[in-house]
Amino acid sequence: MKNNLILAGFAALALTATTAFTGPGKSTTKAVAPKATTYKIDAAKSTLSWNGKKVTGEHSGNIKVQDGAFVVDGSKVTGGQFTFDMNSITCTDLTDKGYNDKFIGHMKSEDFFNTAKFPTSTFKITKVTPKGGELYDITGNMTIKGITNAVTFPATVKVAGNQITATGKATLDRTKYDIRYGSKSFFENIGDKAIYDDFTVDMKLAATK
Numbered sequence: 001m002k003n004n005l006i007l008a009g010f011a012a013l014a015l016t017a018t019t020a021f022t023g024p025g026k027s028t029t030k031a032v033a034p035k036a037t038t039y040k041i042d043a044a045k046s047t048l049s050w051n052g053k054k055v056t057g058e059h060s061g062n063i064k065v066q067d068g069a070f071v072v073d074g075s076k077v078t079g080g081q082f083t084f085d086m087n088s089i090t091c092t093d094l095t096d097k098g099y100n101d102k103f104i105g106h107m108k109s110e111d112f113f114n115t116a117k118f119p120t121s122t123f124k125i126t127k128v129t130p131k132g133g134e135l136y137d138i139t140g141n142m143t144i145k146g147i148t149n150a151v152t153f154p155a156t157v158k159v160a161g162n163q164i165t166a167t168g169k170a171t172l173d174r175t176k177y178d179i180r181y182g183s184k185s186f187f188e189n190i191g192d193k194a195i196y197d198d199f200t201v202d203m204k205l206a207a208t209k
Helices: 002-022 097-108
Strands: 037-041 047-054 057-073 076-085 120-132 135-144 147-160 163-173 195-208
Touching (some): 057 120, 076 147
Antiparallel strands (some): 047 057, 076 120, 135 147, 163 195
């Protein structure tokens, strides 16, 4: 009987101490926020397609996704960063090999992407705005030739189990990345040799947890 009274006393003291620190009716248990999960890019299933236009026509091609990852909280994408291999750039509309090789050589030169000095470009997500269902506005920092500019574009993002697929198309002003060759914004009287400042990049990304 004496032991039971002692145990009851200890229990009362413990309850009093807990109440003193937490207040009546409050729990000492803290809610644990869900841990962010990383989904690593599957480079073999991911692509970046580009398209540039000029007065007399247009060209398009692909650039390989080197690596990257999405950051997911629960079922919502909250961030991510991706690296593109600029030396992998191709042109898909020029069928003559000699002309194609010459064109790609020019694209890799200092007139355009200067891939010897800047072999990669990156995109880092800074904000994800839900638009309903699987539609989002993605805001992030695009870095090309070591120059970073913010860009926002619509995207479709699907999170299903261990897989993420995302598609989005952004319009970029090449002159903001010091790519001025053939731009009427900097060179007057170039007539039909002008290349438009805006070009598009169409990203199709796949990732696995």
